């Protein structure tokens with residue numbers, strides 16, 4: 001079974017004919033996809049898509065680089081979206097210090113508040129962390145109680161030591177396209193040491209297409225390339241690894257067990 005645990009199919013204009021894209025994904029043998037929001041509108045759109053397509057599930061939340069659009073009351077509206085049977089997680093949330101003029105205190109507040117929202121809703125959450133490993137770890141440790149329903153480090157690209165810290169906190173580690181890149185030595189080493197019951201895989205479509213499609217529009221179909229590379233690195237068969245990841249995803253994101261339209 002094949003799942004893409006993190007993609008953004010919720011761009012109305014990025015993939016061309018939406019119905020054709022969804023048909024193609026199903027015909028390509030993609031069993032489930034988690035469609036992830038980055039602000040209220042994208043989360044609401046992902047929720048609507050999950051209603052329309054049986055293999056889609058969604059996460060709702062505010063990405064740290066999209067807090068400019070945040071309005072009072074948006075957390076309540078996000079919670080209302082997640083009441084849907086296909087709303088599997090709060091996300092993506094976290095810290096992104098990549099851009100200049102980043103409002104770090106605002107990002108930290110929104111991250112902690114959304115961890116609490118996940119806890120209140122009894123849901124896991126999806127963490128985005130870029131150029132902010134130390135602060136991400138601090139906030140997770142300070143708010144440990146909100147980790148009761150689990151969390152995942154999405155598109156992990158940090159060091160082995162950082163991965164071990166997240167593992168100690170009980171988090172899952174998810175790998176995306178960069179693990180297939182030729183200069184990916186560091187992330188390759190990390191992929192080898194993640195315990196079988198804590199590893200996940202994702203495309204982060206439309207970004208970060210894996211080799212050999214690097215530089216093109218990414219879609220969940222390409223998640224197979226990430227499974228292949230992870231299986232190679234870990235000395236496992238593709239089938240063993242993909243079944244394990246499918247099981248892990250259903251353990252963390254419990255509402256993935258909801259079926260039907």
Ligand SMILES: [Zn+2]
Nearest residue numbers: 006036092204
């Ligand atoms: Zn993402």
